[in-house]
Amino acid sequence: MEGHAFAMRLTDNEFRLVADLSAKNVKPHDILSTLKEKYPKNVSTFQTIYNAKTKIRKNEHEGMTQMQGLLSSLKKGGYIYYYRANNLSNELEDLFFIHPTSLEIWQAFHK
Known part of the structure; x- marks a missing residue:
């Protein structure tokens, strides 16, 4: 059954492991390796x-x-973010966001 969707589904424990590793920003390649190792x-x-x-x-x-x-x-x-919406239609018109570290770098090297 290898290659079949039913065989490839994750158990509850495997899904929790994927969720935990994803929350820690582990790359999918490493998640798969850890999953197969465990x-x-x-x-x-x-x-x-x-x-x-x-x-x-x-x-x-x-x-x-x-x-x-x-x-x-x-x-x-x-993130630091600002947005502007149209008051009549309540639609987003502008959105700006930046990570605080990126803002510090930009302020230090603005040219």
């Missing part, structure tokens, strides 16, 4: 890891619009 019978592929990461992101932003999810991620990530 669970030798696992036949997952890179696509399985990418699908799991997508599912994790969707669960984090459940019940939010895409824009609310973006602003939530910016706030959680410690």
Whole structure:
């Protein structure tokens, strides 16, 4: 059954491992290696890891619009951001965001 979607699905423990490693910004290649090392019978592929990461992101932003999810991620990530919306249509017109470290570098080397 290797290569079949049913065989490549992640168990609850495997999914939690992928979620933990993803939260620590581990690369998918390393996640897959760790998964196969810890669970030798696992036949997952890179696509399985990418699908799991997508599912994790969707669960984090459940019940939010895409824009609310973006602003939530910016706030959680410690980004500095400004936005301007049209008062009549409530549509986003401008969005600027920058990581604090990037702002410090830009201020030090503005030319």
